[in-house]
Amino acid sequence: MTDTDDTVPATGTDDSLLLRTEGRAAYLTLNRPKALNALTHAMVRRIDRALTAWEHDPAVETVVLTGAGERGLCAGGDIRAIHDDARNGDGTASAAFWRDEYRLNARIAHYPKPYVAVMDGIVMGGGVGVSAHGSVRIVTERSKIAMPETGIGFVPDVGGTYLLALAPGELGTHLALTGAPVGAGDALLCGLADLYVPSEALPRLLAALAHAPVRQVLGQYAQQEPPGELAAARPWIDACYAADTVEEIIDRLLEHGGSAAKETAETLLAKSPTSLKVTLAALRRARRLGPLENVLDQEYRVSCAALTAPDLVEGIRAQVIDKDRRPRWTPPTLAEVTDADVERFFTPLGERELGLAASDTTQEVPW
Template sequence: MTQNEDVLVSVRNGVGILTLNRPKAINSLNDAMVAGMSEALHAWADDDSVHTVLLTGAGERGLCAGGDVVALYHSAKAGGADARRFWFDEYLLNAYIGRYPKTYVALMDGIVMGGGVGVAAHGSVRVATDTTKMAMPEVGIGFIPDVGGTYLLSRAPGALGLHAALTGAPFSGADAIAMGFADHYVPHDQLADFAEAVVTDGVNKALAAYAIDPPASPLLAQRDWIDECYAGDTVADIVAALRAHGAGPAAEAADLIATRSPIALAVTLEAVRRAAKLETLEDVLCEEYRTSCASVKSHDFVEGIRAQLVDKDRNPQWDPASIAAVTPADVEAYFVPAEPDLTFQEENK
């Protein structure tokens, strides 16, 4: 297997261990990491001596903060070819994890955002902790939730997924379980012992020994106003309903949405609603590949990353500048076929 310092690959006692290893960047995914994970997973799928996969992240800050968006920014400015290639390979990996033939345990500790959700939340055993800080924050950089995120968001109870998608706000490990992004809850200070138990005793015994009932989900407790306010047809309708709800969390959500890219918001609303009607993760990833390829050509993707992560002035100049200025044609342009489109026909043979 190819050696790759950005993702460490090892096998212990029948457990294939993948460690995302860019701790200074909160293990943000690059091409080499996607390739390394994919190569290892395909090799282990046919290896009878490996029965379980364990995904973890190096360092103290989190499993994975997402894709390396600064690299995507530079690609976008140069025409986007590298970004499209990265997403193509990344989404193939996300889908493969979703249908992986062996137990796939993801330790979703600390920051798990964007691409981090993609390599973790489609696994078969997804473990959150009291430090989990999960999010699909793409609208803040003029991008659209991807990596199968709209598949999960569209299947969360009520409108919780739309709330997470349009605000981009982080949610807790308890929220992640309530929303269908995670399955089990292990206290952060016992996670290392849990991981060791997976290797020595197997997944079921490890869960029995260390998993506990999660605390109540704060988001689930707010479902009444969330379901009511996010029922609107358009982003403008949703924001108006949030404002009308009065002070408190609804007003805070409206304030947050007001800082996001208007076109990204409108496309995200449509993408989550389309994803709800698509049957498989692969179908959704194909649609997300189209919105990603459209994003890389957009003004807001480059401008959003510039403002948040390059110049860091936190003052993006969105175009269109307001939700009211976004047209249906603007939104529809994000869903046209990519050239080439993502397809899973070869993968599934």
């Protein structure tokens, strides 16, 4: 196969995604470094088209995902666009974006060729969706992986509740509710990554994938990861987050006596009360739903419901638009968020359902 470079799409105006092939590998680079490579709808569609082309190209044996710039792989979706759509539009643009994005997440999880995601630097929200479902997930000493949605009045999506529900004990509940970032060691512990490679070795690893099988290359570059922090915190995390309600979780954290537990309670009390309750419900339900596709269907319902709730617009305003870091949540307290308020987020969408659960895409990817 001749090496190709598809850095500019047919329109010649969009370089937010760089595509190229070299040797036996195809390279996909998210290229919006000034926006920390935040995903747009156009990028999601182009990724999907590229995966289709490479799936049917026998010369492509491995797909590699990276992010441009020094700060990270991807900070998530373009939440400014979602803010504007929810505030000034009817939400259809955001719903259409999520529909394609979640379908892409499911496709990545079952891609028939090795999909190597380099989770270097910041990887949040939608960035987790295009990387942590891959068959080979590499972290470095610079990795900071998080699902920070409760801080903007939203709920972990892109299969985040599926991944975090599988984490040991209640670690996933802790990460989902607090939005706390984790480094390489904790990402490996929580099942969000597979291998640790020092960042200085990444250029050589990426070049080697063009000329040798994935397993051979990874065997040369993977190293022992640095220790994380969550393993030592498991006793209080598991005990406190095993509670049935967010209120009881916070009570247990405050009663624990340790400084880390108390600080965690204070962190939770600053998040959207509605988002906290919906997130806890989504995680607990995800544990019973089975395959990723079922959970993505649930996340789509939750995300669409969030478009008509006040906290998403307000959270993005406070954290991203005005940056005053003083969101005014509605309702403002956990006690005022009723079971009916939570249940509304899980209401079936009828003809608007994502509908992934009806498809059978399960397959193993040898690498």
